[in-house]
């Protein structure tokens with residue numbers, strides 16, 4: 343089947359998500375669910391389990407390719423996995439976000455637009471890019487040209503070597519204030535969504551309160567964001583090695599992958615995940 347084939351019958355009764363429906367979900371206080379997906383089969387399973395949004399994360403460099411960071415992932419590889427996931431979502435409902443990989447947007451707004459175009463033509467509905475205020479010019483350039491953008495602040499894994507490891511960000515008052523300022527700049531530049539990764543719950547709560555219409559998606563950022571994201575392999579308990587504290591293994595609770603996915607959706611929707619103590623970080 344070509345990627346331009348007509349959608350087949352809707353596998354569930356949900357309408358396809360739109361930026362409008364996701365903003366409305368947040369406005370009425372319903373939590374937004376996001377999970378990473380890298381292939382057609384898991385995209386379809388996640389969609390059928392009721393995920394609102396899927397992310398083709400550059401974490402695939404670590405989970406699928408075996409690298410120890412996301413830095414080696416290329417734009418062509420992100421395009422390939424975006425095509426796979428988009429085909430799995432045909433006839434489905436989840437909103438599809440794809441990561442712009444390291445080196446594909448940092449140079450200029452024009453470079454960011456060319457890279458975003460490749461992901462959108464592969465089936466993404468929104469692109470995500472990592473970084474603070476310096477990315478505002480890229481965000482504005484893309485949004486003006488019809489590309490929805492998700493920002494990503496806090497622990498930005500593409501900067502792991504500059505950050506000195508996968509460490510909690512915004513722990514002290516000064517760095518928390520910088521994070522809040524950057525979030526405001528990116529929201530003002532037109533970012534509709536924002537991943538907040540590995541920061542004290544209070545900082546993520548402040549970012550959400552500063553920018554009420556922004557759909558914040560937390561990972562290791564506490565319970566007060568508009569939504570939550572996890573890496574698929576982590577919530578299925580198949581990731582090897584030491585896991586970050588914010589992870590919960592939903593496979594240990596459910597009897598099947600389908601059940602684990604449904605439990606994740608239910609736990610985010612009813613607010614039982616993340617736990618404010620077990621899965622969150624405090625300011626220093």
Ligand SMILES: Nc1nc(=O)c2c([nH]1)NC[C@@H]1CN(c3ccc(C(=O)N[C@@H](CCC(=O)O)C(=O)O)cc3)CN21
Nearest residue numbers: 401404412499508509510540573576581585586587588
């Ligand atoms: N499997 C996987 N899951 C992820 O969530 C993930 C990746 N890989 N790769 C890309 C980034 C890297 N991430 C990470 C990696 C390690 C920690 C970690 O070890 N965190 C410590 C806290 C460290 C501190 O206190 O500063 C923890 O205990 O959670 C957190 C996020 C999140 N992302």
Ligand SMILES: CC(C)C(=O)C(=O)O
Nearest residue numbers: 378399400401537571
């Ligand atoms: C963990 C999420 C936010 C991500 O960027 C990824 O999976 O690459």
Ligand SMILES: [Mg+2]
Nearest residue numbers: 399400401441
């Ligand atoms: Mg990523």
